[in-house]
Amino acid sequence: xxxxxxxxxxxxxxxxxxxxxxxxxxxxxxxxxxxxxxxxxxxxxxxxxxxxxxxxxxxxxxxxxxxxxxxxxxxxxxxxxxxxxxxxxxxxxxxxxxxxxxxxxxxxxxxxxxxxxxxxxxxxxxxxxxxxxxxxxxxxxxxxxxxxxxxxxxxxxxxxxxxxxxxxxxxxxxxxxxxxxxxxxxxxxxxxxxxxxxxx
Numbered sequence: 001x002x003x004x005x006x007x008x009x010x011x012x013x014x015x016x017x018x019x020x021x022x023x024x025x026x027x028x029x030x031x032x033x034x035x036x037x038x039x040x041x042x043x044x045x046x047x048x049x050x051x052x053x054x055x056x057x058x059x060x061x062x063x064x065x066x067x068x069x070x071x072x073x074x075x076x077x078x079x080x081x082x083x084x085x086x087x088x089x090x091x092x093x094x095x096x097x098x099x100x101x102x103x104x105x106x107x108x109x110x111x112x113x114x115x116x117x118x119x120x121x122x123x124x125x126x127x128x129x130x131x132x133x134x135x136x137x138x139x140x141x142x143x144x145x146x147x148x149x150x151x152x153x154x155x156x157x158x159x160x161x162x163x164x165x166x167x168x169x170x171x172x173x174x175x176x177x178x179x180x181x182x183x184x185x186x187x188x189x190x191x192x193x194x195x196x197x198x199x200x
Contacts, residue, residue: 003031005050007038007145007153016158030161037156041149044185046198049149051138058131060123063115066131070109071098074135077113081124087132095119107146109139139196152192159186 003010013030014021042048047070060066077096078087096119098110113133115122124130140146 003035005038006034007041007049007149008034008157012154013157016154033160034157037153037160041153041193045193045196047139049139049145051136051141054137055132055134057129059128060125060131063122063125065112065114066123067112069137070139072109072136072138074133076134078132079124080127080130083127089121091121095121148192152189155186156189
């Protein structure tokens with residue numbers, strides 16, 4: 001299988017495991033492991049580190065602010081101003097600002113939209129699903145994946161790969177060694193992911 005939206009590569013994991021690249025018998029298992037760990041990272045952080053064009057809906061908290069999921073760009077922004085289920089008002093790019101201002105410069109997504117102050121519209125308040133956004137959602141594109149996310153995925157993929165040698169989560173030591181329990185998430189992985197955990 002091919003890895004879909006993975007945060008590390010088959011080659012990276014094989015190199016770390018000292019598996020020759022021309023040995024293919026473990027490839028499918030490693031690929032499945034990388035993809036599973038990548039989705040685990042999404043779940044743990046409350047966000048995803050790849051982009052996708054989608055249509056999403058929001059409710060405004062004030063007439064000039066709406067909080068969004070991780071957002072990279074907007075194709076269209078429309079509002080339902082009278083709660084009739086029709087998004088009759090299409091905003092122009094001069095009507096709103098993506099915030100924080102320098103998010104993408106700092107390698108972060110936008111997380112809220114504010115009215116520009118010199119545009120024509122305001123957000124409808126107390127309208128459920130009053131705002132429709134078509135855009136690119138995600139923390140980043142795959143090409144700009146943070147190094148800490150890639151490293152966390154590699155470490156946890158290696159740990160999960162080695163679980164096959166510890167079916168009950170325990171690796172038995174030799175005569176002079178104690179057994180070692182493998183944690184669900186490696187402590188170093190938690191440390192690497194901690195700056196990215198979304199706080200609601």
